[in-house]
Amino acid sequence: MVDTLAALDRWAEHNFPQLDAARELYDARQLRQSAGSGE
Numbered sequence: 001m002v003d004t005l006a007a008l009d010r011w012a013e014h015n016f017p018q019l020d021a022a023r024e025l026y027d028a029r030q031l032r033q034s035a036g037s038g039e
Contacts, residue, residue, distance in 0.1 A: 012019065
């Protein structure tokens with residue numbers, strides 16, 4: 001289990017720029033959808 005978590009942590013650190021960009025894009029889309037629905 002510890003090895004799996006360590007591998008996942010390394011993967012996330014290695015892929016952080018792509019993950020961060022995807023999160024920002026997702027957040028922006030969610031914000032636009034919320035604004036468009038009148039909430």
